[in-house]
Amino acid sequence: MANIEGIVSSINGPVVKGLNMGSFKVHEMVTVGKQKLIGEVVSIEGSIATVQVYEETEGLKAGEIIYSTGTPLSVTLGPGMIGNIFDGIQRPLERIQGMSKDFIPEGIGLISIDENKKWDVTVTVKAGDKLNAGDVYATVQETHRILHKVMVPYNVKGTVTEVKNSGEYTLNDIIVVLEKDNKETVDLTLCTKWPVRRQRPIKERLPIYKPLITGQRVIDSFYPIAKGGTIGLPGGFGTGKTVTQHQLAKWSDADIIVYIGCGERGNEMTDVLEEFPKLIDPRTNRPLMERTVLIANTSNMPVAAREASIYTGITMAEYYRDMGYDVAIMADSTSRWAEALREISGRLEEMPAEEGYPAYLPSRLAEFYERAGCVKTLNGQEASITIIGAVSPPGGDFSEPVTENTKRFVTGFLALDKKLAYARHYPAINYLTSYSGYVDMLSDWYDQNVSSNLLNLRHKMIVLLQEDEKLNEIVQLVGEDVLPNDQALVLETARMIKKGFLQQNALHSEDSYVTLEKQYKMLKCIDTFYEEALQCVKIGIPISVIRKEAVIQDILKIKYDIPNDKLELLDVLNENIIKAFNDLRQKYE
Template sequence: MENNNVIYGINGPVVTVKNTDSFEMMEMVHVGKQKLVGEIIGITDDITTIQVYEETTGLKPGDPVEGTGAPMNVLLGPGIIDNIFDGIERPLKAIEEEAGAFINRGSSVSALDDKKLWNVTMKVKVGDKLEGGQIYATLPETPIIEHRLMVPPELSGEVVKVNPNGDYKLFDTVVVIKDDEGVEHNLTLCQQWPIRTSRPVKERLTSSVPLITGQRVIDTLFPIAKGGTAAIPGGFGTGKTMTQHQLAKWCDADIIIYVGCGERGNEMSQVLEEFSELIDPKSQRPMTDRTVLIANTSNMPVAAREASIYTGITLGEYYRDMGYHVAMMADSTSRWAEALREISGRLEEMPAEEGFPAYLPSRLAEFYERGGRAEVLSGGEGSVTLIGAVSPQGSDFSEPVTQNTKRFTRCFWALDKALAYSRHYPAINWMDSYSEYFNDLDPWFKENLGEDFIEYRNRISALLQEESSLMEIVKLIGSDVLPDDQKLVIETARVIRVGFLQQNAFHADDTYVPLEKQKLMMKTILHLHAKAKDIVAQNIPLSKILNLGLFDKLTKMKYDIPNSKPEMFDDYIKEIDEKLAAIS
C-alpha cells in the first residue's frame, strides 16, 4: 500500500500533505528525513497543513511525514531551572556540546538531562490513595529550589510500590499506582504536558496580594498583584528589557521565567551573560538558581517563536502547581504577534488590522488568561504573574498589539521616549500608565502599611496631575505669571519626579526600596509641601522657602538615607519644621 503521508507543498514554515486522514488537529509530527518538529494546524478533505518549528530549507515534495499520536508537548521534571531552552524546549547548552555553536535541524537531544542522578526523597507509602496533582516525592533541583514530583493531573489511584530513597535518573520509576480499573501506572521523575492546554487548579483565588518589586513607581503608583497581568509598552530604547531585568532580579517571586521572544541575538546573549553573573539578593546564590531562560531570537524559525510563550507559561504553571510564586517575563509579545502574522500570511488567511490575523485578540486573551493566583491540586497556593513587553513601531500605542494587550492586562506601564532620553529610569510615564488592582490590593496595604500609605499615594498622584495641567500653561506663557501656590505645586512635583519616581539601578540603596521606606519618602515630601503651602498662604514669597535648600535635600534623600535606617526620616521632618518655623 502506498504511503500517502508525504510532503505535497512547502511555503516557508508551512508544509502541506495531500489526501491523508492519518493525523489529528494539534498533533505533533516529524517532517522530512531529518524528522523536523511540526504541529498540525489545519485539516480539510484533501489537504493537511503543518506548522514546522525548524528551518525548512532542503525539504522537498515526497519527503515522509510521521505522526506521534500526541499533541505538541514539553517534558516537565528536574533540570528545567538553571537551563536555557529554545522556543520548543530544546536545551541549548546540551545542543552546543553535541553540535557546536549552531543548532542542528532535527536535533534529538532530550529536553532534560536523562543521565543525571537526582537524590529523591519519597513522600508516600504503599496503600496511600493519591489524587492528580498530589506530591509523591521531592528532590533538591538547585540549592534554593525544592522540586516536588506530582501525580499527573488526570491520574489517581492507590500506591502499590514505593522505591527506597536514593539516587534516580529522569525516567526511572520511583512509585507505582493502581487506578480504579486495576491498571498500574509507573511514576517517574518527569511527565509531559501539551503546551496549548492550561494545567488544572483546585480553585482560582482573587488577586489580593501585591507582587513587591522594590521599584517605587510600580509599588506605589501602579502596583501589580501576584498572579496579575501587566503590559510594558514602549518604543525602541525606552528600557523595556531593562525594566524586566529589574523586576526579574528584585520582585518577590520564587521563580523567574524569562522568554526572549524574537529579540535580537546580541541582546539575548547579553541577557544570558547578565543573568549568569547576577547574585540573587534573597539567597546570595547565583540568580540562575531560580531562573529559566527561553531564548528564541529573531533569526530562529518564526514558528518556534510563536510556540515559545506557550512553552514558557506551561513551565510556569508546572512550578505554580508545586506551590511556588512564578513571574514570567515575555520580551516581547509584539515579535510573537509578528510571527502569528507571518504564518497567517503563508496560510493565505484573510488579514485584519495592519495585516495581523483576525484571531490576534483571542490568542492574546488565551495567553494572559493563564496567569493567576490559585489553590493548587497539591494543596498549597501558587501563582503565575505575566509581564509582557510590547514594542509598538514608532512608539505608536494605537497599533493593534498594544491596544489588544491593553484589553486583557490590568496593569499598563507605558514607557516614555522623552523620559528615557532624559535619563529618567524606569521611564514609566505616570500620566499614561494605570493599574486596576487598587481595589484588590488596598486591604493588604491598609493591613501591612496603614491607611496613610493609600492617602499618601492619592495625594502624590493628585500633585502630579496638577503639575501636568500647570505645565500646559507654562509652555504657553512661562512660569513667571503663576502665583506662588501653583509654583509650589510645580516645585513639589519636581521632587516627586526626581527624588521619588526616578530610581538608580546601580546604587546599592536605590536599586531596591522596601515599602516602608517608600511610604516614609512620600510622607516627608508631602509634609514639606503642606508646611510650605501654609507659609505661602501667609504671603511669604516662595523664593524664601526655596533658598533654604529643603527641596533639593529631599531629591537626594533616596541616596542619603540607607534602607536600614528609616529613623533618619524623623530628623528630616524635624529639620523641615525648624527651618520653616524660622521664616514664618
Template structure:
C-alpha cells in the same frame, strides 16, 4: 500505527500534505529525512497543513511526514531551573555540544538530562490514595528550589510499591500504583504536558496581595498583584528589557521564567551573560538558581517563536502547581504577534488590521488568562504573574498589538521616549500608565504597610497631574505669572519626580526600596508640602522658600537613607520643622 504522509507543497515554514491521512489537530509530527519537528494546524478532507518549528530549506515534495500520536508537549521534571531552552524546550547547551554555535536542523536531544542522578526523598507510603497533583517525591533542584514531583492531573489510584530514598534519574520508577481499572502503573519524576492546554487547578482567587518589586513607581503608583498581568509598551531604547531585568532580580516571586521571544541575538546574549553573573539579593545564590530562560532569537524559525510563549507559560504553571509564586517576563509579545502574522500570511488567511490575523486578540487573551493566583489540586497555593513587553513600531501605542494587549491586562506601564532620552529611569510615564489593581490591593497595603499608604499615593498622583496641567500654562505665558500656591505645586512635583519616581538601578540603596521606606518617603514629601502650604498662606513668596536647600535635601533621601536606616527619617522631619520655624521667625 502512527499516520504517515508525503509532502505535497512547501511555503516557508508551512508544509502541505494531500488528502485525509489520519493526522490529528495539534498533533506533533516529524517532517522529512531530517525529522524536523512540526505541528498539525489545519485539517480538511483534501489537505493536512503543518507548521514546522525548524528551517525548511532543502525540504522537497515527496519526503515523508510521520505523526507521533501526541500533541506538542514539554517535559516536566527536575532540571528545568537554571537551564536555557529554545522555543520548543530543547536545551541550547546540549545542542551546542552537538552542532556548535549554530543550531543544526533535525537535532534530536532530550529536553532534560536523563542520566543525571538526583537525590530523591519519597513523600508517600504504601496504601496511600493518591490523585492528580499529589506530591510523591521531593528533590533539591538548585540551592534555592525544592522540586516537588507530582502525580499527573489525570492519574489516581492506590500506592502498592514505593522506592526507598536515594539517587534516581528522572525516568526511574519511584512509585507504583493500582489505578481504577485495576492496572499497575509506574510513576517517575517526569510528566509531559501539552503546551497549548492550561494545567488544571482547584480554584482561582481574586487579586488581594501585590507582587512586591522594590521599584517605587510600580509598587506605589501602579502596583501589580501576585497572579496579575502587566504590559510594558515602549519604543526602541526606552528600557523595556532593563525594567524586566529589575523585576526578575528584585520581585518577591520564587521563580522567574524569562522568555526572549524574537529579540535580537546580541540582546539575548546579554541577558544570558547578565543572569549568569547576577546574585539573588534575597538568598545570595546565583539568580539562575531560581530562573529558567527560553531563548528564541529573531533569526530562529518563526513557528518556534510562536510556540515559545506557550512553552514558557506551561513551565510556569508546573511550578505554580508545586506551590511556588512564578513571574513570567515575556520579551516581547510584539515579536510573537509578528510570527502569527507571518504564519497567517503563508496560510493565505484574510488579514485584519495592519496585516495581523483576525484571531490576534483571542490568542493574546488565551495567553494572559493563564495568569492567576490559584488553589492547586494538591491544596497548595501558587501564582503565575505575566509581565509582557510590547514593542510598537515607532512607539505608536495605537497599533493593534498594544491596543489588544491593553484589553486583557490590568496593569499598563507605558514607557516614554522623552523620559528615557532625558535619562529618567524607569521611563514609565505616570500620566498614561494605570493599574486596575489599586482598589483590590488597598486592604493589603492598609494592613501590612500603613493605613495612609494609598491616600498618600493618590496625593502624589494628583500633584503630578496638576503639574502637567500647569506646565501647559507655563509654556504659553511663563511661570512668573503663576500664583505662589501653583508655583509650590510645580516645585513639589519636581521633588516627587526626581526624589521618588526616578530610581537608580546601579545605586546600592536605590536599586531596591522596601515598602516601609517608600511610605516614609511619601510621608516626608507630603509633610514638606503641607508646611510650605502654610507658609504660602501667610503670604510668604515662593522665591523665599526656594532659597533654602530643603527641597534638594528631600530629593536626596533616596540615596542618603539606606533601607535599614529608617530611623533617619526623623532627621528630615526635624529639618523641615527647622526650615518652617526659621522662616516664621525671620519674617515675623
C-alpha cells in the same frame, strides 16, 4: 499511530502541505522528511493537512515522508528546568552548543531536560497510601532555593503498590507504582509531559489580594502589580523595556522567574544569557539562575518556534505554580510573537485583519493572559502566576493592534515614554498615562502591612503631578514668573516627586531596590514639605525664599543617602522639615 505516514506536497518556509493525512489530528506533533524536522499539524482539509515546522526547512523536498507521533506538541516537566536555557520548543541551548557551535542543527529531535542526570530523590509515600492527582510522592532539591515536588499527573489516582527507597534516580526511573480502581497499574517517574497549548488544571481561582513587591517605587507605590495579575509594558525602541524587566526579574519577590526572550535581537538576547548567570539573587546571595528559567528565541531563529515559545514558558510556569510557588513570567516581547503569528498566517493564506495580523490575534492574546491568576492547586496550596508582557509598538504608536488588544486583557498598564527616556528619567514609566487596576484590590494589604495612609498619599501625589502637567503648558507660553506662589509650589513639589521619588537608579547599591516602608516614608517627607511650605505661602512668604531651604536638597538625596535599614533617619528628616518651616514662619511673623 506511529505507522501513519503523510507525503510532503508543497513547502512554503515553515509551512508544509502534506497529502494522505486524513488520519492525523489537529495539533498533533509530527516529524517531517529525512531529517525528522519537528512540526505540528495546524489544519486538515480532507486528506490534505497543513504542518507548521519548528525548524529550518531548507533542503526539504516534495515527496518526503511526514511521520505521525500520535501526541500533541508537549514539553517535558521535571527537575532540571531551573537554571537552564531553552529555545522556543524546550530544547536546551547549552547542550546543543556542544553538538553545533554556531547554529541549531536541523533534525536533532525534541531533546529536552537531561535524562541521564541523577537526582537525589526523597520519596514521601509508602505502600498502601492512596494518592490523587496533584499529590506529591517525591521531592528533589533542584537548587539551593527550590524544592522540586514531584506530583501525581492529572486524571490519575490510585493506591501505591510499589515504592522505591529514597536515593539517586534519573528522570525516567520508576519511583512509585499506582494501582487504579480498575486494577490497571501506572508507573510514576520524576517527569511528565504536558501539551503546551492546554492549561494545567487547578482546584479553584482565588481573588487577588497581595502585591508582587518589586522594590521599584513607581510600581510599588503608584501602579502596583498583584501576584496573579497581568501587566502590559509597552514602549518604543530605547525606552527601557528590557532593563525594566531585568529589574523585575532580579528584585521581585516571586519564587521563580520564567524569562521568555521572544523574537528579540540576537545581541540583546546574548546580553541576557550572559548577564543572568552572573547576577546574584539579593535575597539569598546565590546566583539568580537558581530560581530562573530562560527561554531564548531570537529574531533569526525559526519563526514557528517563536510562536510556540510563550506557550512553552507559560506551561513551565504552571508546573511550578502547581507545586505551590509564586511564579512571574517576563515575556519580551509579545509584539515579536504577534509578528510570528502574522507571518505564519500569511503563509497559511488566511484572511488578514488590521495591519495584516490574523483575525484571531485578540483571542490568542486573551488565551495567554488568562493563564495568569492566583489559584488553589489540586493539592490545596495557594500559588500564583503573574504575567508581565512587554509590547514593542512600531514607532511607539500605542494605537497599533497588539498594544490596543493587550490593553483589553491586562489589568495594569506601565506605559514607557520616549520623552522621559530621552530626558534620562528612568524607569521611563509615564506617571500620567500608566494605570493599575489592582490598587483597590490591594488596599487592605497595604493598610495592614505598610500604612493606612500610603494610598491616600499616592492619590495626592498623582493629583499634584496632573496639576503640574497643566501648569507646565502655561509656563511654556508665558513663563513661570507669572504664576502665583501656590501654583509655583505645585511645580516645585512635582519636581521633587519626579526627581526624588519616581526616578530610580538601577545601578546604585541603595537605590536599585527600595523597601515599601522606605517608599512610604519618602512620600511622607515630600507631603510634609508641601503642607508646611503651603502654610508659608499663605502668609505671603515668596516661593524664591522657600526654594532656598536646605531641606529640599535633603529630600532629593533621600534615595542615595538613607539606606533601607536606617529608616529612623527619615523620621528625623520629617521633623527637620517641620522645624525649618516653623523657623521660617517665625521670621516673617
